Amino acid sequence: MRVLKLSKKDENKLYDVLIKFGEVWAPVPKGSRYVFDKIEKKEDLIMYNEFIRTILPIKKFLMPQELNILNFKPSKYEKPKVDIPTRVIVGVPPCEIHALNILDKFYTTDFVDNYYMERREKVIIIGKSSLPDEYLFSHKTNTSIVEEGYDLFFIDLGDYYLVWVGSEKGDDIVRLGSDIFSEDVPVDVAKDFVAYREKRRKAFTKDIDLEGVTDLMELMYDADFWDEFGEKCLSCGQCTMVCPTCTCFNVIDEIELNKDEGHRRRYWDSCMFKDYSLVAGQHNFRESRAERLKLWYTHKLKAFIGHFGSPSCVGCGRCIITCPVDINVETVVEKLKG
Amino acid sequence: MKYEYKKGPELYTPIMMRIISKRDLTPDVRFFQIVPKEEFKHLDLDYKPGQFMMLSLFGSGEAPFSISSSPTRKGIFEFAIRKTGKITNKIFELKDGDQLGLRGPFGNGFPIEKMLGKDIVIVAGGLGAAPLRSLLLYILDNRELFGRLIYLYGAKNPQEMLYRPDFFEMLESDQLELYLTVDKGNEGFEDKIEEGMVTHLFKYVNDIDPKNTIACVCGPPVMYKFVVNEILKYNLEKHNILVNLERRMKCGTGKCGHCIIDYRYTCIDGPVFTYWDVIHMRELI
Numbered sequence: 001m002r003v004l005k006l007s008k009k010d011e012n013k014l015y016d017v018l019i020k021f022g023e024v025w026a027p028v029p030k031g032s033r034y035v036f037d038k039i040e041k042k043e044d045l046i047m048y049n050e051f052i053r054t055i056l057p058i059k060k061f062l063m064p065q066e067l068n069i070l071n072f073k074p075s076k077y078e079k080p081k082v083d084i085p086t087r088v089i090v091g092v093p094p095c096e097i098h099a100l101n102i103l104d105k106f107y108t109t110d111f112v113d114n115y116y117m118e119r120r121e122k123v124i125i126i127g128k129s130s131l132p133d134e135y136l137f138s139h140k141t142n143t144s145i146v147e148e149g150y151d152l153f154f155i156d157l158g159d160y161y162l163v164w165v166g167s168e169k170g171d172d173i174v175r176l177g178s179d180i181f182s183e184d185v186p187v188d189v190a191k192d193f194v195a196y197r198e199k200r201r202k203a204f205t206k207d208i209d210l211e212g213v214t215d216l217m218e219l220m221y222d223a224d225f226w227d228e229f230g231e232k233c234l235s236c237g238q239c240t241m242v243c244p245t246c247t248c249f250n251v252i253d254e255i256e257l258n259k260d261e262g263h264r265r266r267y268w269d270s271c272m273f274k275d276y277s278l279v280a281g282q283h284n285f286r287e288s289r290a291e292r293l294k295l296w297y298t299h300k301l302k303a304f305i306g307h308f309g310s311p312s313c314v315g316c317g318r319c320i321i322t323c324p325v326d327i328n329v330e331t332v333v334e335k336l337k338g
Numbered sequence: 339m340k341y342e343y344k345k346g347p348e349l350y351t352p353i354m355m356r357i358i359s360k361r362d363l364t365p366d367v368r369f370f371q372i373v374p375k376e377e378f379k380h381l382d383l384d385y386k387p388g389q390f391m392m393l394s395l396f397g398s399g400e401a402p403f404s405i406s407s408s409p410t411r412k413g414i415f416e417f418a419i420r421k422t423g424k425i426t427n428k429i430f431e432l433k434d435g436d437q438l439g440l441r442g443p444f445g446n447g448f449p450i451e452k453m454l455g456k457d458i459v460i461v462a463g464g465l466g467a468a469p470l471r472s473l474l475l476y477i478l479d480n481r482e483l484f485g486r487l488i489y490l491y492g493a494k495n496p497q498e499m500l501y502r503p504d505f506f507e508m509l510e511s512d513q514l515e516l517y518l519t520v521d522k523g524n525e526g527f528e529d530k531i532e533e534g535m536v537t538h539l540f541k542y543v544n545d546i547d548p549k550n551t552i553a554c555v556c557g558p559p560v561m562y563k564f565v566v567n568e569i570l571k572y573n574l575e576k577h578n579i580l581v582n583l584e585r586r587m588k589c590g591t592g593k594c595g596h597c598i599i600d601y602r603y604t605c606i607d608g609p610v611f612t613y614w615d616v617i618h619m620r621e622l623i
Contacts, residue, residue, distance in 0.1 A: 069350055070350065070351060072394075075354055077351050077353075077394065077439050078351065106593075108344075110606050111346060111593070111606070113346075113591065114348060115350075117343055117346075118345070120343060247595060249588065249594050250588060251399070251594065252399065253397060253400070262396070262397060264394075264399075264400070269594070269596070277585070277596065278586060280401070280420070285586075299601075
């Protein structure tokens with residue numbers, strides 16, 4: 001793989017290169033948190049040194065919270081023609097790139113979801129390594145280091161960034177920005193790199209032991225703690241909204257006021273909602289909150305392995321800081337481990 | 339980059355169909371025959387017994403329905419639809435000639451290749467006779483390709499029995515061994531319909547060769563456990579017992595998530611599962 005160098009004194013020129021490829025999106029502060037937002041001025045593009053956990057993960061670019069999938073009339077259904085802008089997303093952490101790889105697999109297995117693909121091909125991923133905060137546990141989910149799924153990937157080594165080129169698009173970017181991306185990467189850079197990796201590895205503090213949880217999900221399926229969590233759970237669905245690998249959607253038809261046309265829209269759905277498994281005739285396959293919690297954790301920690309060979313939790317820590325009643329991967333694994 | 343942005347067919351855009359006839363099967367189940375609005379579309383729409391289609395109704399939305407017709411009788415698609423919710427209420431208002439959208443077929447359907455040459459035991463409960471009719475007609479239309487055909491059907495009462503006149507006619511046929519039962523109230527039909535749960539009909543199922551028999555079950559959720567237990571008494575292998583499941587579905591392509599049971603999506607891994615597939619799934623019923 002190609003590795004180049006970007007000197008920090010040239011960092012302010014990065015925006016001018018990226019903007020030639022599409023809209024530039026990056027984390028910006030919102031209240032006490034961050035969101036991925038469109039960057040209009042080059043000075044607003046900040047490569048944060050610390051780990052930035054945006055409120056919503058990058059899945060919002062690939063399957064928007066609300067998506068018009070069909071326009072219809074009484075005698076015709078038609079896919080709307082939309083112009084999807086190319087977006088360069090800067091500062092994507094490794095765990096989120098792993099999530100993106102999971103989404104890629106999910107949306108192309110068995111059937112290809114064109115709505116996803118049309119957006120996926122318009123996204124350029126500029127990844128960024130950073131030191132973990134106290135909630136990140138991607139070292140426990142094998143998602144702290146990324147090998148594929150990005151176009152460019154930045155590692156901050158003090159005066160400069162090492163820049164990995166992960167795709168043809170990434171290569172196009174460094175070629176166009178050849179005045180700031182240097183091919184002069186001497187071998188002694190490796191020392192700094194190893195030192196950084198070691199420092200980062202030691203900086204992970206969140207200790208969630210996922211060893212054996214797949215079997216424990218099975219063995220502890222009828223444990224009392226599920227009911228205790230079910231009592232507490234607010235069914236608010238925030239855990240699923242912020243989870244970078246949650247993909248469920250609902251589909252709703254909406255009629256325009258003229259009553260002659262309408263739209264079929266996809267909305268993010270949550271398996272925490274009561275009507276998630278409700279079928280006609282009012283039979284609900286998951287009536288209780290405990291049952292719905294079990295579904296989510298079965299899916300995250302066990303079931304996904306059956307489909308794709310690895311669990312679908314990437315250790316981003318969003319459920320830990322988001323759930324208002326402290327039901328999250330950490331507290332569930334704690335209970336599973338007794 | 340390992341990843342290619344290959345798009346697939348447009349799976350979510352329905353084609354337009356029109357209703358050519360309908361009749362009531364029970365007080366709340368209506369039988370619809372529909373054909374593509376543009377006749378040439380017939381050719382694109384092949385399917386297998388046990389698959390389902392997504393039907394769209396202008397302004398009401400979309401829902402999955404089992405196909406009740408057999409691919410051996412091409413051109414016309416048949417559905418037995420129970421009036422039970424927002425969309426089906428609207429579907430019941432449709433008149434002949436009215437249009438609705440259709441996409442599919444989805445799901446795996448029955449594994450016909452595996453069933454060829456085998457004795458087939460079909461057990462239907464209530465509305466389960468709708469998807470199983472597709473299989474029944476398929477076997478009857480290809481009768482020489484299968485061994486014995488045993489069909490057990492249980493309903494709440496004779497009025498709730500789908501396709502009752504058809505079944506009464508088949509009672510006379512030597513093409514299948516058919517037994518009918520209702521939970522109660524068989525007055526007036528004593529010679530044709532027994533009284534008791536569907537499991538009670540297994541007394542007629544004899545001389546089963548467990549190595550050469552495949553059982554197919556579809557009915558209300560509570561039925562599966564009891565029926566499967568009866569079938570297991572004949573020493574059938576668990577992967578030769580097929581169950582047809584129902585779940586909430588919004589896509590048909592394994593993406594919307596609603597139909598998941600453990601790690602299996604009812605819409606792509608099912609709706610026909612082997613009993614072995616689902617034996618350890620706690621949320622089966």
